Amino acid sequence: MSQKIEDTNLLQANLSETLKSKGNVLLIHGMWCRGLHLSQVQEILEKEGYTCKSIDLPLHESNADLRKLSKLGISDYIDYLENTVNRLGWKEPILLGHSLGGLLAQLLATRIKTKALILITPVQPGQISGLSWTGLKTVWEILRTPFFWRRTNLLSKNKFAYGIYNTLSESKQNDLYPSYVSESGKIAFQTFLPFLTLSRPTWMDFKKVQCPVFVATTGKDRVTPPKIGRKIASKYSNSKLKLYPKLSHWAITEDGIEKILLDATSWVQEETQMPRKS
Numbered sequence: 001m002s003q004k005i006e007d008t009n010l011l012q013a014n015l016s017e018t019l020k021s022k023g024n025v026l027l028i029h030g031m032w033c034r035g036l037h038l039s040q041v042q043e044i045l046e047k048e049g050y051t052c053k054s055i056d057l058p059l060h061e062s063n064a065d066l067r068k069l070s071k072l073g074i075s076d077y078i079d080y081l082e083n084t085v086n087r088l089g090w091k092e093p094i095l096l097g098h099s100l101g102g103l104l105a106q107l108l109a110t111r112i113k114t115k116a117l118i119l120i121t122p123v124q125p126g127q128i129s130g131l132s133w134t135g136l137k138t139v140w141e142i143l144r145t146p147f148f149w150r151r152t153n154l155l156s157k158n159k160f161a162y163g164i165y166n167t168l169s170e171s172k173q174n175d176l177y178p179s180y181v182s183e184s185g186k187i188a189f190q191t192f193l194p195f196l197t198l199s200r201p202t203w204m205d206f207k208k209v210q211c212p213v214f215v216a217t218t219g220k221d222r223v224t225p226p227k228i229g230r231k232i233a234s235k236y237s238n239s240k241l242k243l244y245p246k247l248s249h250w251a252i253t254e255d256g257i258e259k260i261l262l263d264a265t266s267w268v269q270e271e272t273q274m275p276r277k278s
Contacts, residue, residue, distance in 0.1 A: 022269070023115055024090045027054040028081065028108075030099025030123075031187065032154055032180040034060050038098065040253050044261050050094075055084055060181050066152045073186045074107070074201040081108050094268065098252050099123055099224070100191060103202060106232075110208040116268040117213045119232065120260060121224050121249045125204035126194035128231045134222035138163030142188055149189035152182040163222040165250035176253075206235040212271040213238065214264040219245035240267050 025045055027038040035054035042052045058080050059069040081104060085093060092115045097105030102122020109117055124130040136143075142153045155164070157177050165173055194202045213236040217229030226243055233241035242263055247256045 021051040022049040022265075023051070024088070024093040025050050025052045025118075026081070026085060026088075026090070026093050026095050027052055028095065028097040028101030028104050029054070029057065029060075030097075030101045031183045031191070033099075033101075034179070034181060037179065038096075038252060040257060041096070041098075041261065044258050045096075045265070048262070048265060050265070053084075053088060055081075059184075062181055064181070066182055069182060069184050070150060070152050070186065072184045074104070074190050077104055077187070078107050078111065082111055085112055094118060096120070096264075097122060099249065100187070103191070106204055106209065107202070109211065110205050114209075114211045115272055116211050117209070118216075118261075118264045118268070119213065119229075120216045120251055121218055121221050122215065122229065122232060123191055123224055124228050124232055125206075125235075126197075126200055126202040127204065128228065128235075130224065130228050132222075132225055134163060134225070138223050139188070139192055142185075143192060147185075149185045151185040153185055153188055154180060154182045163249065165248055166222060167220050167246065167248040167254065168250065172253075204235070209236060211238070212240070212268055214267055215239060215241045216251070216260045216264065217241065217243050218247035218249065218251055219243060220247060221249040223249045238271065 027035065027042060029035055029037055035056045038054045042054050045052050057077055058072055059065060092113050094116045095105040095108060095114055096118040098120045100123050102119035103125060105117050105119060106125060138159050141156060141159060142148055160177060161173055165176065190197050190201050213233065215229045215233040217226040229241060233239040244256050244260060247254050251257055251260065
């Protein structure tokens with residue numbers, strides 16, 4: 001009974017916020033991250049008049065049961081995100097995803113109706129090749145671990161510095177690294193080696209996504225370099241690709257993140273306010 005009352009109150013509160021906001025935005029973080037890493041993104045968007053919800057993916061709290069986490073795959077994350085949107089009562093949200101969150105946003109958009117997708121340095125769906133030497137160098141320490149798909153993992157500080165937030169100062173890197181959490185090895189397997197997964201959980205039906213798709217790529221990205229963003233954008237009938245040359249894969253707390261978000265939301269507003277063709 002108390003859960004039903006809580007859910008009803010949440011729906012009423014979100015309805016009230018929706019009526020006075022530019023739109024609802026679900027913020028989806030990447031591997032080894034938590035919702036708190038998107039706090040700067042949330043602050044900027046809320047200042048612009050959007051209602052935002054930043055969530056932790058399942059078992060991404062600091063004291064999580066790693067044995068349970070190791071068993072979770074892409075479909076578990078998508079189920080969780082879909083349930084979150086339903087619980088919020090959001091009918092047509094904007095999905096903003098960073099890195100792995102960009103892949104999850106695309107997959108979720110095949111299940112629910114969305115106003116737009118904003119993808120920041122997104123991981124590619126299974127049909128798109130994402131192989132690069134710099135990306136392989138970043139995650140090789142995980143791939144070479146015996147039976148890594150049955151375990152959890154956390155990228156080392158050195159590899160974060162090389163491939164994830166390589167444009168940040170050493171002091172900022174040192175501040176950030178302790179905030180990261182372990183990730184499911186099954187997720188790593190499905191994401192890094194999609195061609196070996198029989199169930200193809202990262203494969204996209206691109207035609208199901210009818211909303212505008214904004215793809216932000218960065219010039220210093222060593223994990224998902226700009227060519228990946230170009231391939232992703234080319235798969236959608238209504239997409240906008242933009243390159244931010246000075247930023248790394250991390251992007252979300254770098255100096256250029258406000259520019260990315262303002263570019264993305266301005267374009268989305270233009271596209272969603274245009275009369276639809278009959």
